[in-house]
Amino acid sequence: MSTAKMLIDPNRVRSILATDCGSTTTKAILIEKQPDGAYRLICRGEAPTTVEAPFDDVTIGVTNAIREVEELCGRRLLDDGGEPLTPQQEDGSGVDLYLSTSSAGGGLQMTVIGVVKRMSAESAQRAALGAGAIVIDVLATDDGRKDFERVERLRQLRPDILLMAGGTDGGTVIHLVEMAEMLLAADPRPRLGHNTKLPVIYAGNPDAYPQVAEILNGHFDLRQVPNLRPSLERENLGPAREAIHEVFLQHVMQQAPGYSKLLNWTSADIMSTPNAVGKIMQTIAEQQGINLLGVDIGGATTDVFSVFDGHFTRTVSANLGMSYSICNVLAEAKIARICRWLPFPVEPSEVRNQLRNKMIRPTTIPQLLTDLLLEQAVCREALALAFEHHKSLARDLFGVAQAKNVGQIFEQKTSKSFINSLDLDMIVGSGGVLSHAPLRAQAALMMLDAFQPEGFTLLTVDSIFMMPQLGVLSTLHPEAATHVFQRDCLVYLGTCIAPIGVSREGEPCVTVEGEGWKDTVPFGALRLYSLGLNAAGEPMEQEITVTPSRAFDLGAGRGRAVRRVVKGGVVGLIVDARGRPLQLPADPEARLHCLQQWYRALNIPLPQQNRTVVETNVS
Structure with a gap:
């Protein structure tokens, strides 16, 4: 700099x-x-x-x-x-x-190599994701592939940077040497700059570095940083992330057309877009003292960010998106799970044709209401899959010794996720399908169905996707970034109240009481209450008492009332009494009835008439 x-x-x-x-x-x-x-x-x-x-x-x-x-x-x-x-x-x-x-140019693309898949390789993956990279593959000695398959895979990949990790301080050496020999045999080439050497960041056991350097020096742009997993009980991801950012500026940006000129224009170093979004998420969570979940769903990838009790995690699902990768969502979620969100009957074959047309014409936008509802159904499944992937990485370290009592001695779980939906304070949604939904209530319902928040959660969306610029600004001027983020970037949709538990449909679920009003919501229903914005455009607040029935819990225990000040928004105060976990009826007619009731409860329009054909925009 x-x-x-x-x-x-x-x-x-x-x-x-x-x-x-x-x-x-x-x-x-x-x-x-x-x-x-x-x-x-x-x-x-x-x-x-x-x-x-x-x-x-x-x-x-x-x-x-x-x-x-x-x-x-x-x-x-x-x-x-x-x-x-x-x-x-x-x-x-x-x-x-x-x-x-x-x-x-496809962002920052990285390949990760580690000794043990669920330990050093996973820590390396967290380091790369936290630095704003798309991890195109993770290789490890126990990943189930034979040596020649790993060599062949490395030759196929064209990453910007390769991150190599493994072994605690004073731990294994032979496995890291073998990984270096495999890397030398594969001789992968960088994605940009055909006459340059592929940058390799070594963040493993320092005792093995001299032998690794002897093998790789002269063939790769090799640099060493402190071990990112110095012991089984501790991660040290900061130095690796800083090295990734440095290499991103010095190698990747310099090779991309025009970036050397752009670097001379800027008042601070250029930051990768996902890294910048993560920065603003961390800044807001820290300044407001909240637990936050953010998502950016694009045409090819879905990024999920979380800050829970100071733990920041970012994951990217590189095969889940709304245009280029929409058929990957279909392949992973399966047709039945997408169709279950449609409030009208439709033939599965027509849904497949619609989504395939979207993949080959990624810039088209829905022309009919049924087209829009289908894309929003895909969005729910893409977000749910990305969230599950995120929770698998946002957790304690594998390999850490834990004290167990006699009742836990046969349990196989070795780590716990940081994500606790009851402790989640705010969800921030971004990406075209959420930010540009015709009705804000549609964005709210998509996030409710995909993330299934519990307890009291404030729902928001990014108005025009300015979070990347605010993220890089937050590193130099946090006050300015916070002002714009809260007043111009965030659109407050409203607070969702969602009790945990299940019951019979129609049975009393939760009673909501405010000043001068009281209402009981039955199980299986969505209920919307007016609580909007004030004259300054800020969300109005109201103190309410919420009392769940004996079968439900809002965080204080089953049947225990909770008194809380809640914020409103452009949608309002939403009570989600559909139960957690959310389960749709298996019977098609009952499912359609439920979906249509939920849409009407949030004032979301339904198609004028049921159609069995979903038309495709081919213009």
């Missing part, structure tokens, strides 16, 4: 320009300090990303997006050479900070 990039005084920042270079679209936002001292979003522009032929220069798309912002705000932001003008001038032109994030 240059000296200029290290001398940023947040107190003197009046205006901020930030861009996010996505795989298809480059987004630019302008943030300014208001007279009351708060930072607010002024306007936003976008343009096609230009990292590929025929342009081969990412800065062209960046400049075009900023030009649109200039037109909208009526200010000069670029100098005569087309570069962002910094700092802000006396006449008001320019900005004090210019920042950027990027996932153009």
Whole structure:
């Protein structure tokens, strides 16, 4: 980082320009300090990303997006050479900070190699995911593959960076040497820069490094960092993540067309888009003292972020998305699980045809209400699958010795997930299918069905997907990032109250009581109460008492009342008395009846008439 990039005084920042270079679209936002001292979003522009032929220069798309912002705000932001003008001038032109994030060119793609799949390889995977990478494969000595299959797989992969880990301090050496020999035999090539060496970050047993270096030096760009699993009881992921970020800037960004020029423009280092989103999630969770779950569902991948009691975890499901990967969702979830969310009868063959057409025409958008509801059904399954994947990695370390009593002696569980839905305070949804849902209640219902929150949970969505820019801003100016995130980025949908338990349909489930009103919600129902936004656009608050029946629990114990101040939103206060875990009726007619009742409860429109054919937009 240059000296200029290290001398940023947040107190003197009046205006901020930030861009996010996505795989298809480059987004630019302008943030300014208001007279009351708060930072607010002024306007936003976008343009096609230009990292590929025929342009081969990412800065062209960046400049075009900023030009649109200039037109909208009526200010000069670029100098005569087309570069962002910094700092802000006396006449008001320019900005004090210019920042950027990027996932153009497929983002940061990594391969992970470890000794034991559920221990060192899993820790390495957490390090890579937390640094904003897409892990395209995890190889380990106990992954079930033969040596020649691992060599063949490594030759097929074209990662940006390879992370190698294994062995505690003073632990195994021979396995790491064998892994190095396998890597040398495979000789994988980097995705970018055909004449460059593949960067390999070694984060394993330091005792094995001299032998590993003797094998790999000269063939790879090898660098060592402290062991990410120095003992069975401890992870040390920070140095590996910092090395990944450094290599991302020095190798990956330098090889991508136009990024060396963009690096000279920015006031701080470029950050990968997923890493930036994780930063803003961590910042908000820390400042508000809450447990948070965030999701970004795109066309090809679904990222899930969580912060629970200070533990930050990010996972990416690289084969779950709403366009390019939509048929992978179909393959993993199966057709019956997707169709179960449709509030109208449909033939499975028609659903398959619809989804296959979406895969080969990924830029099309739903033209009919039935098309929209089908995509939202796929979204539920993609989110649920990604959430299960996330919970499998957001947990205690495998291999740690645990004290057990006599009753636990035969239990096989060796780790516990950090994710506890009862302790979850907020869910943040992002991605086109959630952020751009025609009705905010549709986004709320998708998240309720997919994540099945328990107790009291505030539901929110990202308004226009500015979290990447706010994430990189949070590393330099947390106050400005927080202001914009809370006032311009987050759309508050409302609080969901969901008791844990099951009962017979129609039996009393929970009684909700506020000042001057009281209502009992039966099991199997959704109920919406008016609790919106105030004149300033902030969620209104109300103190209520919620009393579950003896079969249900809201966190205080079965049948015990909970008094809580809840926040409203553009949807309102939602009581989800459908039970946890949520189970849809097996009978098709009963299932359709339930779905239609739930849609009506949240004022979500249904198709005018039942159709057995789901039409496809082929324009």
